[in-house]
Amino acid sequence: MNLSGDELRGHTDSIILSVLEKENSYGYRINKEIEAISDGAFILTEATLYTVLKRLEKQGYIISYWEEGLNNIKRKYYSITETGIDYLNQARKNWENTYIVIDKFLGGKNGN
């Protein structure tokens, strides 16, 4: 699978929020989840991940808390807020609209 970074970059916020919508999670597990869902096509670097997480927290879409997990390692967990869910739903709507329009141009060979 060949995914263009530029195409995904605009959606990192929504992708992370969609992962957090299922359950509260921490950096490594969020990344693993994204990797698993995209079949390994999309892996975020720590830098990208934390820049996005920081931004989302600042915008009030997510909140964070420290929790001791396995092996006594302290981890920072993130959980989505109500505004975060609203934002995600809006993003979903926008994506549906974009998808319909773009698909008219680039979708299946029988398009014409």
Place this chain on the structure above:
Amino acid sequence: METKIKQYVNYQFRFKSDVETEDLKAEIIANLIDRYHENLERGYDEEKAYVEAVKQMGDFSSEFKDKVSKEYSIKPHIVDVVLLCATVLAIFSTVLLLFSIVAGTILTAISIALYGSGAYYLYANAQYVKKENKDIEKHNILLSKIIKYLKTNFIFWAINISLIIANILSSLLTIVLLPSGILVHDPQSLLILVIIFFIIILIIAFIILFGIYSRILGKYKYMTGNVDPKSYLNDSYKFIKGRDTEKYIYSRKYLKLTGGKFVPVISLVMILLCIIPLTYRYTRHSNYDGLVNIIQQILDSFQFNIWPIGALLLIEIVGISVIAIISLIKKRNKSKRLIILLYVFFIPTLIIFTNQLDAVISYPNSSFYYLDYSSSALIFIFMVFIGIMLIIRLIVKLRLKKKESKVE
């Protein structure tokens, strides 16, 4: 290996040490350790597992606002080095000129040739990039490289050329005028002559080169639309000071011309020029040299009932030295000190100057008074020059304050 990961993360964040960063570090370390264990489970050996985990960290440089200048978005070319070499040679040849005119001249010529050809290459390249690749960004960057070292080069070329021409002129004059007996045949008068020539030519050279520089700059602005080209000196200064605000850019443009280290340096030169006539006057009468002469002259003036001149000399020399040194060391509150500086040397020098003018009128045939007169005239010119500079500086400062208060 886990310690190694910690070390790596700590190194990446070595410039930050607030609570937020500590949190971030702890978070990243925990995640990288997880990733490291995952890599081990995949069957990687320890070293590879570590490298793969750390690779995942990515680039945090945007966190520190450590932006790389646009200039480096295109691959450095050998011509960049040529321009830099030309600049270093220009500075080095100024020093060399003080020891050997011939070697200094050759070096200056090489510097000019290097810069000229380098600049031509960059210009041609910029035109090509614009025409063939339609890459305006690259075109602008290439042109900005020409401007970057230009100011520094022009300043040193002006000094070098003035030194060379002053030397040629004074040796020519000595050959022509020495037999006629008009010039005093001693090294000191020759030195003063060279200095006078040097200063006159330097002013002319600066005016000419400034004209050329403004025209090039005008053309650069026209071609790129870039209003504030970064010069090599500005860049270095900003790098050292670490500041780059709007206010700073605005004030830098105007204040650089009139202030900074310029006035104290000039006043130090003036002290030297004061010492030359003072020492000269007494070489005819006393067995002492240099500074002792000045002290003797001051003491003499007290003895011969012309003590005001001695006192003024004392005030002038001590005052200028102290203020110039303080101005060089301390940076704040410079304008007030400069005004004091103006008063300290303006009045005494004026009095000494008129006193010596009087002496020249009284003894028109005395050759050593002639030299006194010429160097005093030089001091006077400098004095007027600095006076104008200070007035411009004051006006600009007042206007800056007005502008700031308006903004607020």
